[in-house]
Amino acid sequence: MAPVRGAKRRSKAAAEKKAAMAAAAAAGGALGAGGGDWWDGFCMRMSGALSCMEDAQRFESIFKMSRRTFNYVCSLVKDEMMVRSSSYAFLDGKVLSLEDRVAVALIRLNSGGSLVTVGSSVGVNHSTVSLITWRFVEAMEERASHHLRWPDSGEMEKIKSIFEKIQGLPNCCGVVDATHITMCLSSAEPNCKVWLNHEKNYSMVLQAVIGPDMRFMDIVTGWPGTMKEWSILHSSGLFKLCEKGARLNGSKREVSVGSEVGEYLIGDAGYPLLPWLLTPYQENNLSDSKVEFNKRHAAAITVAPRTLSKFKDTWKFLHGEMWRPDKHRLPRIIHVCCLLHNIIIGLQDAASAMDEACVLSDHDTNYKQQVCQLADENAVRVRDKLSEHLACR
Known part of the structure; x- marks a missing residue:
């Protein structure tokens, strides 16, 4: 598509960025300040040197993005990722939340670890890692395509x-x-x-x-x-x-x-x-x-x-x-x-x-x-x- 001129397009781009910021802020509020129950619980499932880092540093080390950006990504893919809300569970039987699913997919993409390695690190079956990651890819294609345009x-x-x-x-x-x-x-x-x-x-x-x-x-x-x-x-x-x-x-x-x-x-x-x-x-x-x-x-x-x-x-x-x-x-x-x-x-x-x-x-x-x-x-x-x-x- 050729570049589009005019104030209307610029206003639309500005509106998109404003909406993104609002969504990230809203998601952050929903998850609780300073990490909330989800992040505390997810940390307990992980082990190793990460446990000695400051909370924000640990989060960024795992996901390669800030908590604010993670919240925004969750807000983008929520509808598609939660279609089958009870389909994915940890090995202890607890159903994965939206944040858990996005976290698993991001760890798979940014760690490069095998399905077994990623699954073992967070306590889920390797097949669940595969299914969640592909669902995340489909959701991002559907909801985030406007983030890459001319x-x-x-x-x-x-x-x-x-x-x-x-x-x-x-x-x-x-x-x-x-x-x-x-x-x-x-x-x-x-x-x-x-x-x-x-x-x-x-x-x-x-x-x-x-x-x-x-x-x-x-x-x-x-x-x-x-x-x-x-x-x-x-x-x-x-x-x-x-x-x-x-x-x-x-x-x-x-x-x-x-x-x-x-x-x-x-x-x-x-x-x-x-x-x-x-x-x-x-x-x-x-x-x-x-x-x-x-x-x-x-x-x-x-x-x-x-x-x-x-x-x-x-x-x-x-x-x-x-x-x-x-x-x-x-x-x-x-x-x-x-x-x-x-x-x-x-x-x-x-x-x-x-x-x-x-x-x-x-x-x-x-x-x-x-x-x-x-x-x-x-x-x-x-x-x-x-x-x-x-x-x-």
């Missing part, structure tokens, strides 16, 4: 101003990048080779457009690890929308007298150079203006690997260490983890620790940089205009 025109103007303020790139709308989600497949499985990437790991690719606040603006996943970054881009809805002018079609920016550039994304050398997707210069002996462009481009693009690294570090289920992931369900689980990532940022969650100063490992450690030599002639001129503009500043 920005409207007002939001995009703010994004562009941040990129220009920080790195001096005018009219930049985001960064596109991709990462491999490792899978545990058997070599005996039919068609397994299509999932075997260039580093000889079985994987599924996640492509994402990321804003300066580390929020996902657009994602596509489900493609096998054998596909190159540019092939996935070309197959995506993002590519089709941008090529026909239905996205990145906002106001142009004058960079010199009689010279202007439209909205664009930036990406690494693994992507083609397009009028709406600018990649770094790759040749040797660059002019000073081109060196300056590459310098600014490299600094701005770091938000993507940092985001993907933090994302995969939080949702360890995506490390491929779990039992035989269903490759037909995995794209939906990846999508829900992206929704949760955005919710944490949207509620300005201190527990998320999405701090520019944090040092994280590369999201695709030991993966060699792919290089795409495809370059659109118009894009070459656009990039040259920008490099000359930056050199004069």
